[in-house]
Amino acid sequence: AQKVTQAQTEISVVEKEDVTLDCVYETRDTTYYLFWYKQPPSGELVFLIRRNSFDEQNEISGRYSWNFQKSTSSFNFTITASQVVDSAVYFCALSSNTGKLIFGQGTTLQVKP
Amino acid sequence: NAGVTQTPKFRVLKTGQSMTLLCAQDMNHEYMYWYRQDPGMGLRLIHYSVGEGTTAKGEVPDGYNVSRLKKQNFLLGLESAAPSQTSVYFCASSQGLGQGASGANVLTFGAGSRLTVL
Numbered sequence: 013a014q015k016v017t018q019a020q021t022e023i024s025v026v027e028k029e030d031v032t033l034d035c036v037y038e039t040r041d042t043t044y045y046l047f048w049y050k051q052p053p054s055g056e057l058v059f060l061i062r063r064n065s066f067d068e069q070n071e072i073s074g075r076y077s078w079n080f081q082k083s084t085s086s087f088n089f090t091i092t093a094s095q096v097v098d099s100a101v102y103f104c105a106l107s108s109n110t111g112k113l114i115f116g117q118g119t120t121l122q123v124k125p
Numbered sequence: 126n127a128g129v130t131q132t133p134k135f136r137v138l139k140t141g142q143s144m145t146l147l148c149a150q151d152m153n154h155e156y157m158y159w160y161r162q163d164p165g166m167g168l169r170l171i172h173y174s175v176g177e178g179t180t181a182k183g184e185v186p187d188g189y190n191v192s193r194l195k196k197q198n199f200l201l202g203l204e205s206a207a208p209s210q211t212s213v214y215f216c217a218s219s220q221g222l223g224q225g226a227s228g229a230n231v232l233t234f235g236a237g238s239r240l241t242v243l
Contacts (some may be wrong), residue, residue, distance in 0.1 A: 040129075045222075045230055047170070047230075047232075049232075054235060055213075055236070056234065056236060057215065057217075057232070059166065059231050059232065059233075062230075062231055103167060105168075107222075107230045109222065110175070111156050111173065111175040111181075111221060111222065111230065112170070112173060113158060113170065113179070113219075113230060113232065114166055114169075114170050114184060115160070115167050115169070115170075117166060117167035118167040118168070
């Protein structure tokens, strides 16, 4: 069975602090895909990144970086020098090779000025 | 380009009433999904479809039915609404798993439909 766990329900930081959002997943598939989505207060869901199970290379995009470790079944997301505009709910998601795509419970990030 | 359109955006139902949520996409996507979002529960998959004429159950399918008669449309039905179905419903679509890593299931979401069951 597939499962995605985001143990951090809410995180509050002060602007310019670094913050890491944790994501742990479970799957029996050897081929799978991991995602992060952002949901700002306006409510829309925005795609941030996709990783496939064969690519453990970490990725950096501006202030965002992602650490994928198959050994610990984790796909963590770090925001460096956080900004107020980063305040949102962040979802980690897992897609199997059958197309089923499930999300974690989400982490609400509040960045205070 | 409209992307993914959900109708209606808001609806209030009485317990026992039925209704259908319509999701339409104009991107020729193969895969379509229905999720519900509740506080503290994240996005939970109700049903999904990997192609016209196919549907599959997600994590929380009970009380819902779906149909994908046309590739561009994915309907979510509530036959007898219950207060527990009060939620925000999101439809999403994707190209599917595609060829290799490049096509892998990046979702485009609709704006959401807020349903209240009294």
